[in-house]
Amino acid sequence: MSDVKVTVGGRIEEDAARAFTDAWRRAEVGESFSERRLSFESWDALSRVLTGKRMEVLRYVHRNPRTSIRALAKALGRDYSNVHADVRALTAAGLLDAVDGGVLADYDAIETRIAM
Numbered sequence: 048m049s050d051v052k053v054t055v056g057g058r059i060e061e062d063a064a065r066a067f068t069d070a071w072r073r074a075e076v077g078e079s080f081s082e083r084r085l086s087f088e089s090w091d092a093l094s095r096v097l098t099g100k101r102m103e104v105l106r107y108v109h110r111n112p113r114t115s116i117r118a119l120a121k122a123l124g125r126d127y128s129n130v131h132a133d134v135r136a137l138t139a140a141g142l143l144d145a146v147d148g149g150v151l152a153d154y155d156a157i158e159t160r161i162a163m
Contacts, residue, residue, distance in 0.1 A: 083154065085141050090161060096140045097157075100125070101133045105142060105152050113149035 087093040107123060108114055114122070120130040134150055137143040144151045 083141065093159075096136060096142075098133075100129075101137055104130065104133050104137065105157075108143060108150050109152040109154075112151045112153070113147055115149045119150070 087096070103123060104119065107119060111119075111122070116131050116134050117127060119134070120127040123130065134143060138145055138150070142152065142157075144153065
């Protein structure tokens, strides 16, 4: 498993270009790596996606991969439609993957860097 690296604010385009160049160089020398990078324009944008309830979803899915939304809602004791909306938002942000009728959080940590 890998980590998700999240950048908030700052020079998002420069950071993305640097990450792409680094990945290209590592691939050229045959280095194996798996890293997911996400960028948010501001703290407010990140906090709209990573709410407390959604972090709960991410943690549960990490421990129980390929969980269906219905099973996830039941396990968390939450309304199906609210969990479905959370899963949709997390998938759109790149923090969950939809696989085989369930969801997957295939990483161990979310590392966040916030530009000042």
